Amino acid sequence: MEPLKVLLVDDEYLIRNLLRMRIDWQEQGMQIVGEACDAAEALEQVELLHPDIVFTDIYMPKMDGIELSGLILKRYPNIKIVVVTGHDEFEYARQSVKLGISDFILKPIRATELLQVTTKLRAAIEQERGREYELSKLREEMKRSLPYLKERFVNQWLQGILHEEEVREQLRFYRIPIAADNPQSRLAIIEVQAALSSQAETSTEEAQILMRMDSLKHVQAYYQQDLYKIIVMDTHNRIVILATDPDAKLTEQAEQLLGELRCLLKVDGSEADVTIGIGQLYSGWESVCIAYREACRALDYQTFVGKNQVICFEDLVIESDKRSQPYRSDKGLLEQLQFCISVGAEEEAVSLLKQILAAPFSNTAQFRMAAMDVITECQRAAMEQQLEGEQVFNQEAVAMMLMAEHLPDLRAMLEQHVRAISGVIKAKRQAKEVNLIDQVKAYLEEQMKNAEVGLSSTAAAFYVSPGHLGRLMKKETGQTFVEYLTQLRMKKAESLLKQTDLKGYEIGEQVGIPDPHYFSVLFKKQFGRSMNEYRNVRN
Numbered sequence: 001m002e003p004l005k006v007l008l009v010d011d012e013y014l015i016r017n018l019l020r021m022r023i024d025w026q027e028q029g030m031q032i033v034g035e036a037c038d039a040a041e042a043l044e045q046v047e048l049l050h051p052d053i054v055f056t057d058i059y060m061p062k063m064d065g066i067e068l069s070g071l072i073l074k075r076y077p078n079i080k081i082v083v084v085t086g087h088d089e090f091e092y093a094r095q096s097v098k099l100g101i102s103d104f105i106l107k108p109i110r111a112t113e114l115l116q117v118t119t120k121l122r123a124a125i126e127q128e129r130g131r132e133y134e135l136s137k138l139r140e141e142m143k144r145s146l147p148y149l150k151e152r153f154v155n156q157w158l159q160g161i162l163h164e165e166e167v168r169e170q171l172r173f174y175r176i177p178i179a180a181d182n183p184q185s186r187l188a189i190i191e192v193q194a195a196l197s198s199q200a201e202t203s204t205e206e207a208q209i210l211m212r213m214d215s216l217k218h219v220q221a222y223y224q225q226d227l228y229k230i231i232v233m234d235t236h237n238r239i240v241i242l243a244t245d246p247d248a249k250l251t252e253q254a255e256q257l258l259g260e261l262r263c264l265l266k267v268d269g270s271e272a273d274v275t276i277g278i279g280q281l282y283s284g285w286e287s288v289c290i291a292y293r294e295a296c297r298a299l300d301y302q303t304f305v306g307k308n309q310v311i312c313f314e315d316l317v318i319e320s321d322k323r324s325q326p327y328r329s330d331k332g333l334l335e336q337l338q339f340c341i342s343v344g345a346e347e348e349a350v351s352l353l354k355q356i357l358a359a360p361f362s363n364t365a366q367f368r369m370a371a372m373d374v375i376t377e378c379q380r381a382a383m384e385q386q387l388e389g390e391q392v393f394n395q396e397a398v399a400m401m402l403m404a405e406h407l408p409d410l411r412a413m414l415e416q417h418v419r420a421i422s423g424v425i426k427a428k429r430q431a432k433e434v435n436l437i438d439q440v441k442a443y444l445e446e447q448m449k450n451a452e453v454g455l456s457s458t459a460a461a462f463y464v465s466p467g468h469l470g471r472l473m474k475k476e477t478g479q480t481f482v483e484y485l486t487q488l489r490m491k492k493a494e495s496l497l498k499q500t501d502l503k504g505y506e507i508g509e510q511v512g513i514p515d516p517h518y519f520s521v522l523f524k525k526q527f528g529r530s531m532n533e534y535r536n537v538r539n
Helices: 011-022 038-048 063-074 087-099 111-159 164-172 196-202 205-222 250-267 284-300 331-341 346-354 364-386 397-402 407-446 454-459 466-478 481-499 504-510 517-526 531-538
Strands: 003-011 030-038 051-056 078-087 103-108 184-194 229-233 239-243 273-279 311-312
Touching: 003 011, 003 038, 003 111, 011 111, 030 038, 038 051, 038 063, 051 063, 051 111, 063 078, 063 087, 063 397, 078 111, 103 111, 111 229, 111 239, 111 284, 164 284, 184 205, 184 250, 184 284, 205 229, 205 239, 205 250, 205 273, 239 250, 239 284, 250 273, 250 311, 273 284, 284 311, 284 364, 331 346, 331 364, 331 407, 346 364, 346 407, 364 397, 364 407, 397 407, 407 454, 407 466, 407 481, 454 466, 454 481, 466 481, 481 504, 481 517, 481 531, 504 517, 504 531
Parallel strands: 003 030, 003 051, 051 078, 078 103, 273 311
Antiparallel strands: 184 239, 184 273, 229 239
């Protein structure tokens, strides 16, 4: 650290000189950069030299040291001021502590006292500068992180997990302008994916990320002059355009962006599919999450109408009666439905489907929306279980469901769809479970000699939980894991008893039961007689 700069203020030259000569200032890490004989000169010196520490006498002509200290600290609060005072002035000087004066030193000036004061001041300044340095680093780090923090805030807003006051506060913090106190909002989501024809070249995660970043920069540049468009990436790596002062041109702009992005990525050598979903216009701070959900659902509709299009949510609800209550997805029921389909629980899935379709639909469009929800959950379950092909997604059947005019017909078709996917998943799971138990049986045959083999170690060997393996064993063999393993060992023991002259404890070791007493008990329990009796009967 550079030497701390010290300014001496006193109307008596001898006092200033005494202060200068009393200690080795350089040894204290300080340098006397100036002197002043009155307050006016001191103020000029402060402006010119920017000292770290000012030593000032209390009594001076025109303006005393206390008043001078107040003026200095008002303009430069970080300067440390030490008031030099006599015993008779000390009480008066002490009353000025509220000004922020750092310390006092009594006349006559003693070297030991002066050293104590300078040491304390140097430590305080070093500590403050250390804190300032840390704060400046934190500010720099926060400045670098602001785009990510802003993106996280907007995503929380889109998810509907922030209250109005939280949204307002964070909008102010990130300096995001909003057009009105109760804003209207409309939202578009852009999904950019490598086209099927070029996936071989651009399938790496790095290539996908670069493609999305390139697209994000282009969209940000497109709306650079529009203060009321918030552009971020959502948690699914899709570009979100949140318009807080929406006009009728959002759809037109989306069409233009779609074409530009496809051309841009093609020039960069990345053949890409670009699809845009747009929600309806909403008012209010907490309606943004509804607009986001609608844009997501519009985007999901690409499954039925194809990629490289702008899909507006209102176009899906072609028969909406504005006087009726809008359809609202029951997220909890849909999640349960997906889970039941994913585990092949066909009857439970159908029961949940009936609950979802029990909603009071007021028109055809509303139950078509419900159908789309159910079909989407079926697709998610199929993807989770890595199912593909016509067996789980019949495009013609899906189109028929979405065009159904009568709720009874739709219920029947959806139930058939849910049962079909649940059935395929169930069959696949059962085949996998049977195969697993066959492998476990073979494993136990090989590891029978190992006394340490048990449910936990066997489950670990096949990367399943002990509870799951135990349930499968009971289901497939009618026995618990321990019962099955014990029976396996006893059969092997019986075979060894018949075919060899091994002693009992040797047979026990061969089948993984090294404790002779315990082995004898198990054998007798299994066959109703001891090993000697069994051998005698055989002979």
